[in-house]
Amino acid sequence: MSTLHPKLADVRDTIHRRNPGEAEFHQAVDEVLLSLTPMIERHPDYVEDSLIERFCEPERQIIFRVPWVDDNGCVQVNRGFRVEFNSALGPYKGGLRFHPSVYLGIVKFLGFEQILKNSLSGMPIGAGKGGSDFDPKGRSEGEIMRFCQSFMTELYRHLGEYTDVPAGDIGVGGREVGFLFGQYKRITNRYEAGVLTGKGLAWGGARARTEATGYGTVYFVEHMLAEQGRNLEGLDVVVSGAGNVALYAAQKVTQLGGRVVAMSDSGGYLVDTDGIDVAAMIGLKEKRRGRISEYADTHGGRHVSGGSIWEVPCTVALPCATQNELDAEGAHHLARNGCQVVAEGANMPATPEAVEVLREAGVAFAPGKAANAGGVAVSALEMQQNATRDSWSFDHTDARLREIMAGIHRTCVDTAEAYDVPGDLVTGANIGGFLRVADAMNAQGVI
Structure with missing residues (x-):
């Protein structure tokens, strides 16, 4: 991992000083600034006119x-x-x-x-x-x-x-x-209608929006596996969380031939090495607002109160619950048990220490800003439909989602290679995402 460029270190110190006590914000900024170091070394003009400082400062709070x-x-x-x-x-x-x-x-x-x-x-x-x-x-x-x-x-x-x-x-x-x-x-x-997304289908919502973040995460994993000449068929997958992202990531994994062997909620986690019945789990969580422990009572598997879901052996792990849920200890468990791919379905669910453990162990890792972008992508598609008073089919929207996730993966891979860090999807995502916004900000003056 590269060291932080001195000019970016000045930006980091300013942000920490001006935003005291905001640990999660500091963590997100630090990760991005570290990733931008290879770009700044090659294109120092991006630190002129306080561009990066402006990038890190909200326009309005x-x-x-x-x-x-x-x-x-x-x-x-x-x-x-x-x-x-x-x-x-x-x-x-x-x-x-x-x-x-x-x-x-x-x-x-x-x-x-x-x-x-x-x-x-x-x-x-x-x-x-x-x-x-x-x-x-x-x-x-x-x-x-x-x-x-x-x-x-x-x-x-x-x-x-x-x-x-x-x-x-x-x-x-x-x-x-x-x-x-x-x-x-x-x-x-x-x-x-375009002022809010995630609306009901009867009044301006988009088909596939409920499924989009989870489906998109799995589509991204498909491309990660394809880089290794593989697919999800027959692979054991652990999915943390029990909200929309986790449920529909699990559904898409099973549709693509994978086996979901563990899921979790705030009361613990469920393990079923024969594969969780995802349709039954969706019914339990969405229709009845039940707990994962209830699944074990009616469908089998073993429920563990507390503990760490990351101790369950798997080939693919999808943290889909909340920020910083996967720590260094959990990452060590995943690596020791043979996990080969981790993709963030939630926002920043892996701590910096966990990401470093995965990196050193050779586990392919996808950050949430890339892997879970499917939700906001379909929200933007919902805005398109609202603007034209149109309504698309589920299959059409899902196909567009697949295209968008393929494009995001390609951007991450190509950008990482362009900056001499092949396979580093974190750096690829951060530089690739930053450049588009930074160029627009430059074009629009000091904003």
Whole structure:
């Protein structure tokens, strides 16, 4: 691994100083700056006019109070966020996350990653991210609706199909998007379908959006395996998480001949060496909002409370839960047990130490900004359909998703080779994504 270029070290130190206590944001920036070192050594002009410092500084950070009334008639107060990070390529685009862990540093890390992810997709979209420390878990439908309405009552003034287009993330699915869209429409008196993505099919949503992030991650893995002259047929795959990304990554793995041998949720993980019945798991999690432990009661397998899913032997590992879930110890387990490919389905689920362990062990690794870009890519396709009042078939959208993921993989591979780090998809993704945004920023003046 290269050492940080002195000029980039100055940028890093400035960012750490100006954004104290935001560990996840620091981690994301540090990784990107380290990857940009080979490019800066060859093209020092990209550090002129504080371009990289501007790249790392959000264009706008919005923090607001979200008061709402629970079912007991008590007023609750949460905090809402929207970080509009970069609009050089198009309107801000990125999800909303409702989870108790959300604070400004998390939102900025997600928004920063989104710049590169959206750039790599090749679509004309900028980058933003938002959310709240509200926890929808255990809340009634009415409480979630009232929270979403209060949240949108403030946020709507910052949104628009040509300005900022949110989508879902952890804690924000079709139900929440529906409540948010309804309040936006009510306040503005406009049916502006393109202002939110992840909508229901009956009112402007895109087919394959629910599946897109998980499917896209697996399509990316297909290309990684193809580089080795292989495919997923007969391979054992571990998928962490039990949300949309994990469930539909598992579904696509089985469709392509792989065997999902372990999945997890916050209560532990399930192991079934004969292969998990993914259709049954989707029914359990999506229709009944059940726990993975319930699967073992009715379909077999072994449920482990706590512990580490990364101890389960596999050839392919897909961390699809949350940031920093795969640490160095987990990476050591994967490498020792013969894992050959790791692709991030979540945003930054592998710690820097874990990535280094995988790199040293010769395990092929794909960062989330490349491997999980399928979700935002199909969100951009949803925006296209909304703009033309059109509706595409599932197969058409899925085919476009396949093309986009193939293009992202090609960009990562070719860029890594161009900068003399063949096979380093992290460097390829970071440089490839940065160059498109940086060139647009240069062309548009000091912005």
